[in-house]
Amino acid sequence: MWPFALCDSLTDAAQYREAVQVxxxxxxxxxxxxxxxxxxxxxYHTLGxxxxxxFNATERERAEAMVRRILADADALHLPEALKPQPATxxxxxxxxxxxxxxxxxxxxxxxxxxxTLRLDxxxxxxxxxxxxxxxxxxxxxxxxxxxxxxxxxxxxx
Numbered sequence: 001m002w003p004f005a006l007c008d009s010l011t012d013a014a015q016y017r018e019a020v021q022v023x024x025x026x027x028x029x030x031x032x033x034x035x036x037x038x039x040x041x042x043x044y045h046t047l048g049x050x051x052x053x054x055f056n057a058t059e060r061e062r063a064e065a066m067v068r069r070i071l072a073d074a075d076a077l078h079l080p081e082a083l084k085p086q087p088a089t090x091x092x093x094x095x096x097x098x099x100x101x102x103x104x105x106x107x108x109x110x111x112x113x114x115x116x117t118l119r120l121d122x123x124x125x126x127x128x129x130x131x132x133x134x135x136x137x138x139x140x141x142x143x144x145x146x147x148x149x150x151x152x153x154x155x156x157x158x
Contacts, residue, residue: 016095034120041113048107142149
């Protein structure tokens with residue numbers, strides 16, 4: 001159970017690359033375990049947030065409070081700057097770069113792994129949760145693709 005909690009903890013601490021790496025290992029170690037596939041899908045889904053502003057107010061307040069606590073703990077432990085958690089957007093961009101993934105690819109992977117999770121043996125209640133997450137991931141992917149198309153469309157001339 002603890003490796004799955006580790007993925008959540010790493011994500012909560014804005015250690016996105018590490019969360020993806022742990023989740024990938026979980027999938028390799030137990031490919032038929034839906035928890036590993038779900039942890040990987042969730043890691044990609046969180047990493048695929050385009051901007052910190054996408055968090056709703058409650059999520060943002062909770063995350064900011066958690067980051068303040070983590071930073072206070074890091075200061076109390078006298079951790080070097082490189083080991084301290086970074087603001088979410090910067091950490092997400094760095095994680096994508098280090099993983100060699102574009103934001104669009106991360107969103108595609110989130111959709112893929114939520115779909116893979118649904119193919120595994122899940123309790124009906126868990127399936128409902130995964131389906132909701134899959135819908136959110138597909139919406140985010142579709143939104144990003146539409147935005148990209150709009151930005152690439154030239155303005156009509158006079």
